[in-house]
Amino acid sequence: MNRSLHLFAGIIGSFALSCYALVLLPQQQLGGLQPQIAEDEGKIVDIYPVKNVSHEEGRAIYQSEGCFYCHSQQVRDEQNGTDLARGWGVRRTVARDYIFEKTPVLGSMRIGPDLANVGSPKWRNENEGEYATYKPKKRDASWHLLHLYAPRTVIKSSNMPPYRYLFETKKISGQRSVDALDLTGLDAPEPGYEVVPKPEATKLVAYLLSLDKSHPLKEVKGSAPEVAAK
Amino acid sequence: MTAAALAPTPTTAPAPAAPSAVQVQAAERAAIDASASGPVLFFFGSAILWLLLATVLGFISSVQLHSPGFLADCPIFTYGRILPAYNNALAYGWATLSGMGVAIWLLARLCRVQIKIPAVLVTGAIFWQAGLTLGIGQILAGKTTGVEGLEIPGSAAVLMLFGYMLVGLWGALLFGYRRQAPAYISVWYLVAALFWFTWTFGLAHLSIQLPGVTGVVQSLVAAWATQNFLHVFITAIGLATAYYLIPKVINRPVHSYHLASTGFWAFILFSGLTGAVRLSGGPLPVWLVTLSIAATILLIVQIATVSANLLLTMDGQYHMVYHSPTIRFTVFGALSFTIASVVGLLASLRSFDRLLHFTFFQSAQTHLLLYAFFSMVMFGAIYYILPRLVGCEWLSSTMIRWHFLAVAYGAGTLIVSLAVGGIASGAALADPGMIFSQVIEDGVRYHIGATLGWVMLALGHVIFAFHFLLMLFRIGQPGGEPTLFAPIGEEKH
Secondary structure, eight states: OHHHHHHHHHHHHHHHHHHIIIIIHHHHHHTTOOOEEEEETTEEEEEESOOOGGGHHHHHHHHHTTGGGTOOOOOOOGGGOSHHHHTSOSSOOOGGGGTTOSSOOOOSOOSSOOOTTTTSTTOOOOOSSSSBSOOOSSOOHHHHHHHHHOHHHHBTTOOSOOOGGGEEEEEOOSSOOTTOOOOOGGGSOOTTEEEEEOHHHHHHHHHHHHOOOOSOOTTSTTSOHHHHHO | OHHHHHTTSOOOSSOOOOHHHHHHHHHHHHHHHHHHHHHHHHHHHHHHHHHHHHHHHHHHHHHHHHOTTTTTTSGGGSHHHHHHHHHHIIIIIIIHHHHHHHHHHHHHHHHTOOOSOTHHHHHHHHHHHHHHHHHHHHHHTTOOOOOTTOOSOHHHHHHHHHHHHHHHHHHHHHHHTOOSSSOOHHHHHHHHHHHHHHHHHHHHHHHHHOTTOOHHHHHHHHHHHHHHIIIIIIHHHHHHHHHHHHHHHHTSOOSOHHHHHHHHHHHHHHGGGOGGGGGTTSSSOHHHHHHHHHHHHHTHHHHHHHHHHHHHHHTTOTTHHHHOHHHHHHHHHHHHHHHHHHHHHHHHSHHHHHHHTTSTHHHHHHHIIIIIIIIHHHHHHHHHHHHHHHSEEOSOHHHHHHHHHHHHHHHHHHHHHHHHHHHHHHHHHTSTTSOHHHHHHHHHHHHHHHHHHHHHHHHHHHHHHHHHHHHHTTOSEESSSOOOSSOTTSOOO
């Protein structure tokens, strides 16, 4: 009996330790993180991060389609990779960046590029060239929609799946819709028809364009100090 | 502590028997097997169905990486849903059910207790699978929690947990009523596995419902749960099984009980602290990752003792891999455990992790542990246990041989493709001048390699499932002598 007491004590104790060190202690340390507020003469001039409620639906689609099995949303510093040099962010991301996300999509794979800042004007991936037929410096909503519908029309070797089911092919009645995709070649619909995004695709792209974690934070060295110092 | 008490007379699974007691013991074992046969067959049968489903899903997800248009127009088959469905079917369908089947049988045998009211176990397995089916259905329908590793929504997870707890409770009762003291090393691992799983799974799914757990802590909980599943639960059942089967089949005691005990305590202490390596380099306090790397390094104690112990037990008996299917699969698994652990240790070091973190190397590591180690040991165990439950021996050693060849080469091809592809893309991405499209293009050959591996695995699984089905219908060799690749005594060098 004595021996099984040792066994039980060991099993329960080790589990308690594991749970304490990797769940409870971090929750204690990080659970109370607040947004960073900059005040100027008693007036709040800047808050980061801001709760991004208007894009919750788009975010839910990002999760239900499982985009995060191929895309991370975390930028590492120079010691841990080339993320900054690739233009995926201007600083590494830290715990405070995610406080308003109940279920963050940090991701564990990079089959595609990191998307933590894909909506930021400073985001860069790769430029137009041998591999990419159409790569404007700033990807806008219509670029993202085209890319979602048929990634290979813009990036030749892409292995991102096409999300054609987030679009519908309609007969053009009168005027061509403003958000109809500019498709050419094999992807183009029959004459008289057009491909337009379903609401899901529009929301998803709006969410993508809202992704921007480049705001400076006081705990991150190297992110522009003027605002952080205030 | 326990080790000192047990040494120097090592206890092994086969209890030393006085000739007069042999028949009594055989009768007792037969009675235990008879009491276990219903639930254990149910566990194995359903596990194999999940394995077949996982094979299909794994194959599809692999094809999609080199042919992204494959089944892309149907939302339920999109890569981002197929992949988590595959992971869950493999982990909670095949691995957990086969593991629980083996665990229950081992506990009954090693504690020398017959299973009372086996219907409870069957009910547990039904709840578990009802929850899992619902959960995977929801993943495919796009209703996931969106948390990697904990995709199954709460309601389905509750069904699974309830089912699991019935099985866990029955396992604990077998231990409570044991008639064999002291407990064999396998029993320690099994009791640990049953306990850790319940709490990890329960707390992790609970955290998703708690509004207070947000941000990176939620990601950390998921990483902790995934790591505990693979590195505590799955590993413990795999090792318990290997510690039983190897001594049993070659008919000699475990080499050293001291080593076994040291390994167990190192395992239970350090494994549960390794979870944060999954988020290495991420937006977490550095101390967390450092702690997990340190725990991973300290696990070397377990890797060394377990590997040495199993290898020394086999010493001089390696020819048994030519004869015994059980030994061939189990030794393959045990060696994979050593490889997986050493690779895991090296890959956790910051200088390697930096390159390999977001690549397929991670997937290679998971498959090394979950397939090349655990699943191979489970195959070995099923080859050993099933004849004792159905009363006849496996029909065809050729089929077993083909099963082994297909899954060994299949797993090898899959894992090497993933690992080499991961290293190649990690090295390429370390050069900021290397454009992403080039990396994708260079990766195609490795994805094709992985798909080839899947084809071989599928072949092996179909053969195995068919052979299993024959056993269920009692189509086999007459009971008594196990089906061997070659008769013992005819050495093949």
